[in-house]
Amino acid sequence: MAVKVLVVDDSSFFRRRVSEIINADPRMEVIDSAVNGKEAVEKTAQLKPDVVTMDVEMPVLDGISAVRQIMAQTPTPILMFSSLTHDGAKATLDALEAGALDFLPKKFEDIARNREEATSLLQQRVLEIARKRPLLRRATRPASTSGTGQTASPAGGVRTPARPASRPAVGTSSSSKAPARFTATGKRYQVMAIGTSTGGPVALQKVLTKLPANFPLPIILIQHMPATFTSAFAQRLNGLSKITVVEAKDGDTLKPGHAYLAPGGMQMMIDGRPGAARLKILDGGERMNYKPCVDVTFGSAAKIYGDKVLSMVLTGMGADGREGARMLKSAGATIWAQDEESCVVYGMPQAVAKAGISSEDLPLERIAERILVELNLK
Incomplete structure (x- = not known):
């Protein structure tokens, strides 16, 4: 039909x-x-x-x-x-x-x-x-x-009211895959990276607004979004979150408790070394399908931080993030994927999960909880 x-x-x-x-x-x-x-x-x-x-x-x-x-x-x-x-x-x-x-x-x-x-x-x-x-x-x-x-x-x-009580909770899940209680793996991290596309603005808001002001890691955000949108989106997230959220600029140093949103139409890479890393904002590239591209940023994170990356692939169309996540996994990093039921589009997380790259598939409503447990903040 x-x-x-x-x-x-x-x-x-x-x-x-x-x-x-x-x-x-x-x-x-x-x-x-x-x-x-x-x-x-x-x-x-x-x-x-x-x-x-x-x-x-x-x-x-x-x-x-x-x-x-x-x-x-x-x-x-x-x-x-x-x-x-x-x-x-x-x-x-x-x-x-x-x-x-x-x-x-x-x-x-x-x-x-x-x-x-x-x-x-x-x-x-x-x-x-x-x-x-x-x-x-x-x-x-x-x-x-x-x-x-x-x-x-x-x-x-x-x-009408901004959040009517009757509004269905799109992007939520009571997935039976997630355990009643999470357990930390004991790994140590130096940066967190999140890639997403369709459905990402709401998903990122749900995750970031639950993080405490003293969050111990810098956060790299890659959201498929037009250039004129990323500044407004970063401002919105910053106003709603306890952490600091900014649209990334070339030369930004990575600071704990700060989230850096890749500018639309550009590519964001990490350069330098752990503890003194900076962001490089480059031309999007005519041949690139995604600007920004999750694969590009994840790949650079793997090169600089190796196994010290906590990364997530959230809701989105296509398969961007799969190859970057593969590089992260090869370096020993941790990759989680959003579960199918809570995604607006189960494309990007599915690509990572089907390739056997993600170690956990998580409902959106519990991703922040899982992060806090993993970092011993809960």
Whole structure:
């Protein structure tokens, strides 16, 4: 059965463009469209699509508020479209926190070299997040649809509470694979490295916000994200976390309790020696599929730190991180992977797990706990 898609945008041109791309794939069909957030909420409840594509800025009810209401009333996988600006980045991150699963820029040429690549990317993203619909629907709890607790949004319309009690916990798991209690391996570490892609912004937030201010290691973060998004994302994480989170800059020295987010469009490598290591921020490279690339950063960490790296591969599409994790394992480092149930897309962690590289597969909600136990902080 074809994946049913509801397309939401106040631009008739963009609705038509997205619809044409989706309908070009026989595995999907656009069942209807909406011109504002209010229509989107109503039509999602009525038509129960498998996926909703959603614009951020719309009249009557903005996209972020619409996401919150949909996730509270009729939980559905949502793909956001936004502008590649600082404000667009902040709004997109708000939408992801509200429950949207993924995002793409409205200008497809910003992420694709040609029309065919852009078409394939959009189709692939819709199909991937559609797989999460059964999990979202299982997590549904009765929700109130009254206006109680709503406040006016800056953009006008209605804004629901930031974390409605009825919102399903996407990216959580009660996986039976994880033990009731973790045990430290006794290894000693000098750096922690985390690589992720689709679903990563929410996953990183869940992990980093649970770490204490006195966290003893520097942390390297590689998140597939456009260049204009990483600064806003680092600022958000820094504001929510007890540790310090910054967008990495060339020459940064690695300090305990600091997390360094690789800049979008660039590559991040570690240079020097343990105890005096610095970051090198390099041009992304025309031939590289990912900018930043987890393999590149993990590989440099293996070279500098050897077995003293605690690394994780979290939710994401594709297999980036597998070869870098292989290098880390060859050096004796520790590699964990997020488990399938708690991933938005079980691509990157699956690649690591299937290759026999990861030593543990962990539910997202317990990764921070596992880190604290491993470092004897709990």
